[in-house]
Amino acid sequence: MSTQLTPVVPAPDHQDERPPSGRGFSSLGGRRSLTGWVFLLPAALLILVMNFWPMFQAFILSLQTGRGAQLSFAEPLWFNYQRMLADQTFWMTLRTTLLYLVIQVPIMLVLALVLANILNNPRLRFKGMWRTAIFLPCAVSLVSYALVFRTMFATDGLVNDVLTGMNLIDSPINWLGQTQTAQFVIIIGLLWRWTGYNMVFYLAGLQNIDHSTIEAAKVDGANAVKTFWYVTLPQLKPMILLTAIMSTNGTIQLFDESYNLTAGGPAYTSMSVSHYLYEVSFVQNPNFGYAAAISYVILVIVALLAAIQLKVGDKRD
Template sequence: MNFWPMLQAFILSLQTGRGSRLGFAEPLWANYERLLQDDIFRMTLITTGIYLVVQVPIMLVLALLLANLLNSPTLRFKGFWRTAIFLPCAVGLVSYSLVFRTLFANEGLVNDVLQAVGLISDPINWLGQPETARTVIILGLLWRWTGYNMVFFLAALQNVDRSTIEAARIDGANAFQTFWYVTVPQLKPMILLCAIMSTNGTLQLFDESWALTQGGPAYTSMSMAHYLYELSFHKNPNFGYAAALSYAILVLVAVLAAIQMRIGDKRD
């Protein structure tokens, strides 16, 4: 059920043509050569890389800090706070994308607030400029997925040996030192897992790119998976070239996951 479609996709990546009129390319790797010369692919690769480098570390750090705060035995209404932070990842994509598009419209709440406090004099066209459009997508990803990773860290915190924390406090360690030198090392396997999942999810990002900005302006906020969709179902569908792009994404996911495992997993 898994490997046969992957094999079919690889065979498809060696073919060229429009619609169902496909034949093997000459040479067979022509679609992969075309990828290296595709300016739009390079742009989506850079954009996806920006999302990965900026959003994933911020999200993991926020999730770890929130999990540590919500794991405090003295915190009241823990159930409420945990549910409130986790809830965004359960919200429908269409609903939250409409809300974000409204918030970041030229006459939306974000511009109104920034103008009211004097940070800007004129409204910012958030969704019409490359840098700000990417920023909106990053903010959307942080809002939606931080709580999801927080739940994993909360689960891992239940297995942290409380005696090690008490021993650190007896030795005179403050709260930050206890968290950084005692708690975090015991969470390394879960941090590695969340980092790999978040990296894979970002490299395959489609929803936010399609729903929030439609990949605009001029492809500058489009992810690789969104470009794959465009190639497959819009603009003279080219399934062979789209399949080659899907394998390029697969290679990137596999390479980054292997690097993370090599760096993060220190078990013998």
């Protein structure tokens, strides 16, 4: 798993471009190599202690059952995992989370890509203003944006007023009170908050593209769309891969929007699987063994999806 994941780094393609002398550093002797390891030590140690060790303990926990804090090993050991198979709510929240993933991530990345491309136009004026406006949502804290969105999507709120004003709907929509519309509001919320963030990455990627390749395509008579598709996009691939993996990871672990925006409702139908994990731990009768088992399933899904994305990303090389 770990070695597969190494290429998450978008740059392995560039390794050959490294000056030949670069390789020479590590061969200069054990002492220098040791210095390198010492440089990594604080970061690696912290991740080990703050992430991997608790995760290992969570694994032990996932094999336990019991009421409250009185936990003992389950019989059979995989009881909590077995329980998950029969848990309708778990499957529903997992399906909902995957739905968010499948709909929101592609839309967001395409939007971000289009916006980045527009902003990259050298003739565009007030670039800083546009970029700021579109990025600013991700500086806002989650509680605040949840509140603003809840007010805007209220039954007698702004969104309904505008839609009825434009004669698009006859009667106000109860946005957060129905399954599909509540899921829609979560997706809109995610798009609002994260499109700008991804756009900045694409913008950065675009600025690194060799402009002469684009000029060359133009000379060959390719139009703007074709140039974008055949020249710009392939060069952005490492960046797209990076944002795709980050967004997938973020969406599978989605908690805040589900918790703050819709509170998972109505009837659990907009709840994300991470939010369900929290419910199981802190709202319902606490079942930490089961919650830990759910977290392992989330971990495996994220890792699998990352691996798939990397495979697909590599193939197109």
